[in-house]
Amino acid sequence: MAEEEDFSSLPLTDRWTHKVWKVRKQAYEEAAQLFEKTPDEYDPVFRPFTQDPGLWKSAAGDSNVAAQQEGLAALCAFLKFGGRDGALRARQHAVTPIAEKCLSSTRAAIKTSAVEALLLFIEVDVPGPVIEEILPVLSSKQPKVIAAALASLTQIYHNYGCKTADPKPVLKFLPKVFGHADKNVRAEATNLAVEFYRWLRDAMKPVFWNDLKPTQQTDLEAQFEKVKADGAPKQERLLRSQQAEKERAPAGGGEEEYEEDGGEADDAGEADAFDLAEPQDVVGKVPKDFFDNLASSKWKERKEALEALYAVVNVPRIKDGDFHEINRCLAKCMKDANIAVVTQAAQCIELLAKGLRKGYAKYRATVMQPIMERLKEKKATVADALGAALDAVFLSTDLTECLEDITTYLVHKNPQVKEGTMKFLVRCLRTTRDVPGKQEIATIVGCAKKLLSESSEGLRAGGAEILGTVMKIIGERAMNPHLEGLDDIRKTKVKEFYETAEVKAKDKPKPPPPAARAPPAAAKKAVGGAKKSALGAKKPPPAAAAPAEAPSAPAPRAGPGSKLGMPKPGGLGALKAPQKRSLAAPGGASPRRPAPAQSPPPVEEEELPASPPPAKPAPRMGLGRGGLAGRSLAKPAAPGMPVAPPSPTPASGLTAIERAELEELRDANERLLKALDDARHDRSKLMSEIQELKNQNAGLIEDHTRDVLSIKAKETQLVRARSDADAAEQTNDRLRRELDRLKRALSKAEALSGPGGPGSPSSPGGLGFRTMSPTQDEFYRDQSAGRHRMSIVSTLSEEKENGEGLPHPLSKYTGSNASSGRASPARGFRRDVSMEEKEPRAAEAPPAYSERAGSRTGSRTSGRETPSGGGNGATSGMESWKRAAEVTSQLKARIEQMKAKQASRPQ
Template sequence: MAEQEEDFSALPLADRFGHKVWKVRKAAYEDAAKQFSASGSEDDQCFRPFLNDVGLWKSAVTDSNVAAQQEAIIALGAFLKFGGREHCLRTRNQTITPMVEKCLSSTRAATKQGAVEALLLYVELDVAGPVIEDILPGLGNKVPKNVAATLHALNMIFHNYGCKIVDPKPVLKALPKAFGAADKNVRAEATSLAVELYRWLREAMKPMFWGDLKPSQQADLEAQFEKVKAEAAPKQERLLRSQQEAKANAPEGEEDVMDDDDEPDAAEEIDAFDLAEPQDVSKKIPPNFTDMLASSKWKDRKEAVDGLHQALSVPRIKDSDFNEVNRGLAKCMKDANVAVVTQAALCIQALALGLRKGYAKHRTVVMQPIMDRLKEKKVTVAEALGGALDAVFLSTDLTECLEDITTYLVNKNPQVKEGTMRFLIRCLRTTRDVPTKPEIITLCESGKKLLSESSPALRDGGAEILGTIMKIIGERAMTPQLEGLDDIRKTKIKEFFETAEVKAKEKPKPKPPPPKAAPPPKKMGGKKVVRKAAPAAAPPPEPLSPPLSSRPGPAKMGMPKPGLSGLKGPQKRTLGGPGGAASPRRAPAAPVMPSDDEPAPPQPRLGLSRGLAGRSLAKPAAAQAQLPPASPPPSSGLTAVERAELEELRAANDRLTRQVDEMRQERSKFMSEIQELKNQNAGLIEDHTRDVLSIKAKETQLVRARSDGEATEQVNDRLRRELERLKKALSRAEGLGTSPSGMASPGLASPTHDDVYRDQSSSSAHRHRMSITSTMSEEKENGEMMNPRSKLSPELRYAGSNPSSGRGSPARGFRREISHRDEDHSSGMSQRPMSSLPQPSGNGVESWRRAAEVTSQLKARIEQMKAKQAYARP
């Protein structure tokens, strides 16, 4: 046994970490922990072997012997506790995963506790992100005991450091899987972790995982959340190493203040927007959204905004091109249907809350239309509009919204004025930036004007505005703004001041530390001695400072010069005689009392604009009495020149401050003008787009009208040609009827075959005309608007297509009759004598008369058709 102890004790500590005998390894772990605890600093030599070979810790925490493993975890904790950030970074990747798999679920309580402490130390020495990233794979372990132990370790990390130090998003995403586990211990640890996260995040954590839970699980969690709702906001129980160093280096007396400022309410600091991942909702917006908003039916418009609101109902929205959407929503503010207005306001609120600062560029498009609609008296609509305004304000600041607010505070509509007043009060309560002095003056003037309104609600609103501003900037700064108000109004403002809750408060400037008089004079005096010692020791004076004897006045009369030493105390060290610079104690006595018999030694000018040469020669004694005797330097350690320079610097600083304020005001004015120009540009673009569309519509109508006109002209040409043919046929028929051959004498013979044929032709033409008239009258009664070509009968529609004559022309029968008569006449003349030919009877004259009537009726009908076509043209 003794030989074994001598063998392993002689080995280096790093070699014993990998020894085959578990007792040797256990003893090595214990010795390492003792050495780390006794080390003088994190740079001690005992840490060096384990930093050079970080694989030693991986084999140590996964030791097969549970007793040795326990000591290895303790040694790792000592290594991290007494080491530094480098020790954490070098070993973190080698130890966290093995500890999660082997140590957190160990059967020994000391091993589990030591593993959790090691994980907390890893977070303390650096950051929590890499540690959580290596722990989360343990939630997918097949052994339920390991999963429960991993959840417990995460619970301890959040309990000690909170959600400001540890990012809860990865853990919240993995929680639903833990709630669906079959093991009850896993579900219990998951519930405990969810409750711990709820203590820090409150309702902001629900959008991350709530939808993935079953209704029964949600009910169980709600019951657990109710138990901790009444508890106070948790605070960070364990500080990071960087926080510890900052607290140690803080000046005395400021540690308590630092602790109070560094521990804000986590429920107010973290919300669903910070936890959620941005989602691209542009693809979810209905593609026909713009067309549906332009519909004349309110149901279509309501359906469009409903679909948009459903797409925008996410905690965080990825920034994209929402210009068209916002312009459409701004137009919805003028909609006559209040349901559309309300839903559009909810869409604006959801989009602004989802984009936050990214929505600031759309403020100018939607804010004024919303404020114009504040005249609505329905409570539901007013609340929706107010929520939209609040969401838009969160994406901007008070400076950008102030101009619109002050404009609508003097609106003629009392409903708009009251809604704007309430919006301003909410802005003052929620803003985190203290308004500038010009903004405070503008707001106070607006509040004073409301105090003189006839409506009690507006008067109370004005007092509340002034009281909220007083809460932000303080009573002392608000006092000049309340001058001229009576006591009743001041009392009312004071009441609102006491009850107002704001997030932005004017912090008092810290008192400057008491001046230390001793060190500055030494420092400044030393600089002057170093700078002026060489010129004072030289025999000739400075070129820019002639000797006093060369000046006119009392210097030529041999009068004493006692005032110089009194005015320039620190510079008297350079005014010695030929022996060099005088000491500070002996310097005042040398130039103060010179002898009358001896001439004054040459002395350089001290930079004063008024000295002995500037004194009046009439009263030298009075001037001498005014100058004090040699006096010590002023207590501040500054000479007159330096004081003058300091005053000049202060004046320049004040001047620059005023210039900066003026430039800020000009910048805000220019920004407002830019926004107005942008609005005007957007309006001009919309007007231009509408004009272009109307022009295109008119051009389309013109093209159609031209095509219809051309078709009508073609029909007219065809009818005109047909009319000419009819006239020619009529003239030819009349010429044949009045022939001098004696064939046209009436009543001499019975009707021939030609006469019967002519009667049939005239009757068919009459029937054709009647069919056209009846058809046109039926179409007119039915209200059918047809092409003029389609209104013609098939016979007239194709009239003029044949070079000789139309197939349906009324003149076709006449031409056929004439041709037959010509043929019969020629054949008869060749076969029999003239006296044997049949003579025309009276029926032939009547047939020609009917043909003339038909022709005249056709002419009248054609004129009527022309008139109708001209009336039907656009």
Template sequence: MAEEEDFSSLPLPDRFSHKNWKVRKQAYEDVAKQFAKSPDESDPCFRPFLNDPGLWKSAVSDSNVAAQQEAILSLCEFLKYGGRDGALRTRGLTISPMVDKCLSSTRPAIKQNSLEALLLYIELDVAAPVIEEVLPGLGNKVPKNVAATLNALTQIVHNYGCKIVDPKPILKALPKAFGAADKNVRAEATNLAVELYRWLREAMKPMFWGDLKPTQQTDLETQFEKVKAEGAPKQERLLRSQQEMAESGGGGGGDEGEEEGEEEADEPAEIDAFALAEPEDVLKKMPPNFHELLASSKWKDRKDAVDGLHQVLNVPRIKDGDFNEVTRGLAKCMKDANVAVVTQAAQCIDLLARGLRQAFGKHRATVMQPILERLKEKKATVADALGGALDAAFLATSLSDCLEDILAFLANKNPQVKEGTMKFLIRCLRTTRDVPSKPEIAQVCEAGKKLLSESSPVMRDGGAEILGTVMKIIGERAMNPNLEGLDDIRKTKIKEYFEAAEVKAKDKPKPVAKPAPAAAPKKAVAGKKPALGAKKAAPAEAAPAAKPAGSKLGLPKTGGLKAPQKRPLGSSGTTSPRRSGPIMPPSDDEEELPPTPPQPRAAPSRGLAGRSLAKPGAAAVQMPAEYSPPPPSGVSAIERAELEELRTANDRLTRHIDDLRQERSKFASEIQELKNQNASLIEDHTRDVLSVKAKETQLVRARSDAEAAEQTNDRLRRELDRLKKALSRAEANGMMSPTHDDMYRDTMAAPSTRSRMSLASSLSDERENGDVPYARSKLSPDLRYAGSNGSSGRESPARGYRNIGRHDDGSDSTLTSGRDRPVSSLPQASNGVESWRRAAEVTSQLKARIEQMKAKQGFARP
């Protein structure tokens, strides 16, 4: 039987991509053993996978399940021992394949190790990138993969909690999981929702509750009831950074106790709905006629306006915007005569303040004073709504912002306003998280002492409760100066409220030096005698000890508090000229220095008072050998405590300055952005104004053109009317002709005469009306010539008479016609046909004139 070929000599990248699955499986096992045996993260066994992270992508996607199982296990070993760098380089390549192929595997080992790898990725860095890679698995078409992804998210939240894992992207994906057709997917979605409820409680509901069916809501409520009985959840798995902090701070039991106490104090302040929800732009959803209804004289319209606003504002988080007009309208509603409008407006202010939080601070001054003035209302429902609005406004700001208005209304003449303001101040003192400043405490205490002298028992009890709550915040000792002048009965009442008060802000006293470190050096000085020249040093020790008898601390000091600060600058405390001047003459003591070498070790324990002043040379020579810090005396301990306190205050001030600088830069950037927006708006406005002016110019021009056309049409209409009148007169004159033969002869006899008479009659009519539309030069040649005064020429009357009697055959009938009727009757007899011809000519000319005018107007119009 042939032996199998040994592939262990091949490089790891070749073995990881080998076509034989056994070779790949053996490679995964080998690297897992190497990782487990590595001394630290810098071992060479990690280098190939840091240089080529893609090896793990092909490993976790191995087609052979046996090799894939070993690949997932070796990846876990790599993450466990390889450190954060390995996790950062590989998570973008391995998480998606694991979610698609490993979490839903049929082998339990693959599923368990894949989940462990995801937890290790979070442990080594943060959770957000891992969650971002896992969530796409919820969109898989295979229900089994979706259920496995939901299970993985449940385990991640269970191990690390919602303080490490951001629940917002998970909550957004929950409604889709609840709407799946597969029952296993819905069951895993229920488990995830219950796990999230353990951490978030009711704050999670606004994110997805409205998208669920009523039956699903009922089932979840049943599951939530079981969770409510459990205690507050705790993080079961720590991040690598948290583990390092725990190891570094594990020595101090007191510090751990303080940290645990702080954590317990922070546990109730879990993530609320405001932190989970996305800001909504409610200004776009407001009714368009809100301000009109709010200003209506009918109370029903005003009630409808605030009701509609209440529905719009009833969201967990509101996007900041221009609410100045809205808050002014709500503040005006506080003076409304209808209590229903006042109550609903107060509830709108409550929702707006809770939805905006800190952004509501700029609107506080607008609404707070009207609300405090309305506290005179005696109805409980109205008072509760006003109190809720005041509490929401306070939570969005601080006690320092509201204190001025509160103190002003505590002196109001109305008892109801004063009582409501007093209760509001008590609630503010209980819920504030910032300790008031000393001037603010003095103002509050002064107001409380004034309330103690009120005639109403409620006001006196309120004053005592205010003082007791302040005492709970700053402590009994700090409160004693503010209680001077009060009798024992009132002090007893204040003490009762002090013991029962519950506050969130407590003033931490400044650290003071403990008596134990100060007493130890004192005993050491008294118990040990100086070894060098004890008899000569005794008077020198007694003299300095008698000087600090009046010290406030009751501790010996030689040169005041500044002496220990100056001492480390030199090699010894005895190098001061004040000490070395008068003690230089003795020389016998200098001979005693060589026989006593071990004495410098005992010198620091004697302190300043136990140091011999008779041997400055000895101290100067012996102390620098092993002495670098100042001697641990009682004075130096106090100074160190003060120095530490000053350093802490300096660090706190430095951090505060940095925060202010960051805030300033943020505001500067916002101001610049607003300036840019303002500039763009100005440009848009200017462009719109110019466009409007251009349109107005065009409109004026069009109107002028229209007016000119109307005038022209009127003129033409009048002219046409005149022509009709002339035509009618001509028809009437034509009817006076005696016979048809005479009309025919007249028509054939003197056309020029008839034309001249018709034109003369029309022109005479026009002169009578005062309007001659055309000059004589603009008429047709025949008409213009017919109206001339000359008597000679072709169209002269004489030639016209001559032509009348001429027939077609050339015979002249002038004499005959002259004998038949008078010559003066010939023009009258021919007026009928000539008038029709004249009318036709004038009409054609008018039509041509109108067409010319239309063409000119159409060409000139813009």
């Protein structure tokens, strides 16, 4: 007992996290009771849990199931009676433990409380954050946790619906859970898919249907058939915001609100795959050879190109991009001689329009007229494909945009085109949600009347169907003026189509303004007051009734008429009240002096002719008619103040004022109608200007595209020219390096062959030409004649041969004679230099190598390099150096020419 007393003395938050589960359980129970007893959400009891929302994480994830059950009950009470701020803070701490530990619990009470807590979290705010917290649990390693999470999602969508809770994040996970190895997970996934089908119907299939196995598709179809007969589902639980809107709704508008709710439910049931799918980028997936194949002379290649495009754009939703060129090509295909190509192109247009929706409106002018021109085809498959393409294009725009093209082709010389356009117009009138304007209705009716006089029965019936559909939209009363002049047979035909037509746009009469809606009640009060005055009631009620009767006339003149005591309704009881008031006016004039300032009777005007107050009502009448009416009413009372004669005069005066006001209102109405016609004319003019600007914009876009392509071509040429310049510069550098090397070799050779040099014959131990043995001479001659010779001229000649006779860039600098042949001076110079460079190594070679070289060469000797150092060797050496000098001078000249050309070339 002592321990229990100690535990109870601890603060609630300390017991909330106590290590003894019984203490925690008691704290949860106490907190739930305190939450239920609070008067409002601002009670201090909620403050500790709002300041430290992490307490709910420990309560939802309690290790003891008994304590966990009470902790979830306390959380539900906190969400139910607490404020929105505390619930939002607790959501990020409590939803994940609930999804991971509570939903898969073995206790039914814990499962129920966990689902209720999730639903309350959604009710307080919105479903999105709660669903985002549950989705990661679907990747858990424990199948029971995944199955429980799927069951909770099913409950969420069942209670709040797919209109309040976005289904797209969960639809992406369905293929993954349908492929799970555990059967319970697959069963819960099936239940969730069925729940989605209740709200979305077939619109959900394009998102995940193709990722399922055929057997799974068959099983789901069987489950869908069971709920297909059910009506449109309704949201069972409302969010706090929705509850507040419902409470703010007026009490008298129950029927209207019910109709609006029903309409929303119908719209919610008609879900669209476009809204559920993610936009996909298809521009980059179009085959690169699409335009080339589409321009082929073979119809099979054109058809294959269109089939490839069809496979790319066959997605529920397409990301907006530049489709101008594709649509121009598709519009061009409408003129193709092969109907298979035409049909495939129409199907591609249909998919593009459905995938882009409103984004396809800018391409309407490109494709609509070519499609309507092709309606001359009599084959049903082609006509159906063209009609479907037109319907898809129309859904991306509106009737106002398409009406000009439709009316143009309704008078086409080809009957097939005329009939196809007529059917298209009927479909547009049925599917449009915007009521056409009066000018548009007049245009449509005029075209339909022309169709009624056609020789073809189909066209006559089509004209009647157009008129009947228009009548369904605007109503019989508004349509009657347009049917004047038609015979009874045609009117009967129009009425038949009117009765069977189904439209989505209906012209509802506009509610009258508040000033116009008030008069009926006021008029009733006025009539009642007049009756009371006729039965002998007191005089003030008729006076109060007179101002109330005035609003029954048009609003601009209601005030002045009422202030003069001249009610607008022409009823008998309404006119009696002012007469009796005028009879009693002399007796009660002095006590009611302030009242005549607002409604002065004729008698008071006669008594005070010069006082300013009676003259105030005259300007209130407007247009100067009040003063004339006042004088005419006052004249009969002048001679002897008779009471009976003035009674007929107000009635005649009232009639004249009413007539004048009626004429004024008619004039104002005519002015308004004229202004309205002018506005419509200006609107049509502006629309035509907008269309012209659109066409100019399309032309500018085409010009810009051509300019961009030409710029890219110029850039490509510039890049190629730069690469050629770089190659020439590299060649120049290579030649410069070769020249430098030749200069160094020449200077070295001159130094070696000079008098007293190390290579001279008189130098002892020298390594000149005369010190080489015949064997070494032959060895270096063979090496210089081999494929490893490094002469630049021979290398360039080999590159020329490998290039199949193409001129090498170096040929213009070195000349053809200096770049090929074994007798080239460069070859001899290169051979002599290589022999001089390698001579020291040959001289230092071991004796064994020299003996092998001597045995291989035999008696071969060189005329230039004999051991005795004869004159022939010296002469040939001098000739070689001369040839080398000539080659060097030629190369220098070529290099100078090349530099001059590069300097003269424009940068």
